[in-house]
Amino acid sequence: MIYARRAERLHLGLLLVHVIPEDLVSHGNPEYRSVHDAIVGLLESEAGRARELAQAVHVQTRLVSGETVPVLVELSASATMVVVGTDRMATRDDMEGRMILESTVSCLRARQIHLSVSERFDSADAPARALAGASQGAAILVVGSRGLGAVQHAIMGSVTQVLPLHVPCPPILTRPAG
Incomplete structure (x- = not known):
């Protein structure tokens, strides 16, 4: 945690920010509260x-909804020092992802008791390959697409373009409303 010691040497305050994409979960869904609470805990x-x-x-903390780059640009306008990322290993990202x-799967299971939901966390494989592997034996694969690549207005993102060719079950590709 080099940044904390540097802030101390420079007599600066420290604001730890986590940006959660608005399209990850909408504020009206029960999943949002559990994701929000998990990230606040982190x-x-x-x-x-x-x-x-x-x-x-x-030291202060703030959880902000939005896209990472615009939020960091806005917050950094009045900052003396901006640190992006962490000095910890990728296991932190894995813990947050898990x-x-x-929390998302448990909320889905509670709301859709007739639905059989399987979960698999895979941070070692490429996203399309991990999803194709996870869909083995599934009746259907539902995948959300944020469309945040170079062509933001494209119908599908890079992962969802590859999936229909490699999954053994029908894929449903969704995009956020609006």
């Missing part, structure tokens, strides 16, 4: 770690 855990290492630093997956 932020508070990291803030506690920063406070232990740099006790003179005023928490989001578990």
Whole structure:
């Protein structure tokens, strides 16, 4: 946690921010609350770690909805120092991904009791290959597309363009409303 110690040396406050894409879950869905709570817990855990290492630093946290780059641009306008990323290994991302997956699946199972839902977390494989592997034996594969690539207005993203050719079951490709 080099950034906390540097903030202490420079007599700066520290704001830890996590940006959650608005299209990940909408605020009206029950899944949003569980994802929100999981990420707030991760932020508070990291803030506690920063406070232990740099006790003179005023540490705050903020969870923001939106797209990462515009949010960071806005927040950095008044910042003395901006640190993007983390000094921890990728296992942190895996933990967050697992928490989001578990909370989303449990909410889906609670709301759709007649639906058989399988979950599989795979951060080692390419997304399209992981989804194709996970769909083995499935009746259907539902995949969301954010369309955030170079051509934002394209009908499908790069992963969803590859899937129909490689999955053994019918895929349903969805996009956020609006």
